[in-house]
Amino acid sequence: MENKEKKDIFESIWDFLASVKLAIFVLIILALSSIIGTIVEQKAEPAQNLALLSKFFGDSAAPTVYNIFAKLGFMDMYGSWWFTSFLVIFSVNLIVCSIDRFPKTWRIIKTPQKPLSANAIKSMPVKKELTFKVGLNTVKDEFLNVLKSSRYHVSEATEEGSVRLYTQKGRYARLAVYVVHLSIILIFIGAIIGIRYGFKGYLNLPEGSSSNVLYESPTKSIPLGFTVKCNWYETEYYDGSDTPKEFHSELVVIEDGREVLKKIIEVNDPLTYKGITFFQSNYGIMPNAVGQFAIDITPAGGQEKRLWLKFGDIFEIPGTGIRGRIHDFSPALTRDRNTGRLTSYSENMVNPAVAIEFMPPDGNSFTGWILKRYPETSKIPGGHSVKLGDYWGVEYTGLQVSKDPGVWLIYLASVLMCISLYICFFMSSKKIWIEITGDRKAVSVAVGGSTNRNRLNFESEIDRIVAHVSEAIEGRSKK
């Protein structure tokens, strides 16, 4: 007695977890609660959300509201216990309802189709009746032909004075919805694997330096297991504009003192080594860093030569006696519209320029600004050219670093979901029954069918089959 009661409780819990009501409830709750996290800035500095809240609740109430929101987990709500609980309920509902319904669907699929009598066919959702003035076998053959050309595998049952044909197609399409559910669960599993066994962090690498760790937060580092070095970073701009065309860095992987991999990475094209991937994410200037200038010098009619120079270094244009000295640099040179003075409009190297003082042997020294972006500024009197190639060693490349051993499962589940969604919405499970009764001269035919979706299309398919058969029979009788 007690045993039976326990089973009832278990059953009612099971039914609740499998119910559509729960599914509808969870979908509504997930949709509504997700909105909160798109309004309250997630994992942000408190000041940011305080400013937002004081717009709605006034300056005096904002801190109180903030504290309440923080207690409710709104500041990092997608990781909060209650949101996670809803996701768990969502998954449980998905699993339980699938397990609950699957056997029934499987039975429908596996139950062999049986021939039906004309009376039973007439109660089908889709049906047709016709008569022909030809023999029974002729009609049967035509139906077999037409159904075969529509890729139906037809079974038949013959009795005295009647033939029953029956066939079905696409019965496994009924499973697609379970595969959709399965793929959602697999995505969750993939995400959990990623969180449990992977990491996400960042690494800011100055040009020329290397690291064997990445950072999850400013205070928490994770060893890479190898060393990664940034040879250089560069922002490329569209001609004559400040619109970035590409951000790229050259990275080198060093293991046991040996260079094992070298790649120029850019946005949408990362470097992966031993499951750890480095993404080009941002960049910046290191304050107070002193770099080196790459200056490309071509004497009139001569060969181009690259020199690496520091501030104040003196160089000579080979064979000319003209000496030069770098005495100023601007990362983004522009002329102020009001004062007419030269100034930098950005800290980043948007429009880098060096001022070089040239000292010809005749003593008439002059100074010119040479801009990387504008090659015409590299011409100096006498037909020589002095180009600014780069200012190296002051920028850093900002890398996102991640290891996600769950991502292959996510991709697999995505493919599964694409296929199963397609089957689920665009393929149907169709059954057709036909009974032909009569003799060698005249027959009557009942055609009927059922489908699990898209009945209108199925109806026109049946119409088409019947029309083809009629045509074929007419064609025969004319012969």
Next chain:
Amino acid sequence: MNSSLFFDISAGAYIAAMITYVIYLVLRNHTAGLVASGITIFGFVSQTIALVIRWINSYDFWMSSHPMSGVVEALLRAAPLRNLYESLIFFVWSLILAHILVEFKYKNRSLGAFVTPIAAMALLFIDISGTTKEIQPLIPALQSNWLLFHVLLSFLGYAAFGVSFGAAAAYLIVVTESKKEIPYIIGSVIISIFIIVLIGMGIDFLSLSSAERAQLIQSHFLKSTLRSESGGVAALSWVLSLAFVFAVWQVGLRLKSVLGSLNLTHTMLDEIEYKSIAVGFPLFTIGGLIMGAIWANSAWGKYWTWDPKETWSLITWFVYALYLHARFVGGWRGKRVAILSIIGFVAVIFTYLGVNLVLSGLHAYGSG
């Protein structure tokens, strides 16, 4: 060759088609219906030509800055789906395509009066939002093969949802008996809000200098009416808006007498509403969510970060998942699911525009 002439022709055609469809609804004149369909198809052909020209121009533009680029790569990078203007134009194109397909399949023109206004609103939005129509250089984040497929499939999905929305709105009018029915109230309020926002943006547009118009969405959104600095103007705007909502609620049902006498049956509308979602849902899931996640993973190493754009796509997905489950397993029918279709499309609009207008996120570059 410049695409803007053909875009202007198509925009004019769609607005003319909208008016003709309404005339057809009111007068029940067969010729008017034929003309409406004709104008729509004419506009569609013109817009298709415009899209092809723009694609070719963008291709040349890309090649001029990336001379080493291969043909396929350049075609992928040049696909005219790269900023707010281009994506809205493509949305209108897909919506009209979906509408033409529905019209031919169901041999029924009346739905045009419900779908073409969505296209007209989108076109109006393009003009008054002041968003740039120039072909712009492609920023590094968008230089990916996923761009074309992600945006293409998402917007085909959005268009299908738009058709469903139109059918659901028509459905609600056809089946509603009394103004006091809750689904009708919700439906009429949502549609009024669409119109109010557009009118508000129109007033913003007229009150701004042409230089400020480019910043309309970012800094001047509804600032001349509902969000005005002046309390009086704001209060008046709110009162007028509420009055407008009330008027739509009052008058909307009169459309019923016009519709009821046409061949728009509630079963047909119900079927169009569902079938459009059946097409849109897989497209949106695959193109919007899955491809978006894969792209994010290949660009940033994170397939899901709960940023507002992603979250709102997921909210939209939840609403349509709810629609499908409520309808097929939960036994919801008729008005309740029609409301879900309308809410779903509101979520679509918010995912696409609201996030960029109101919230920030990784997709901020889409607002340019």
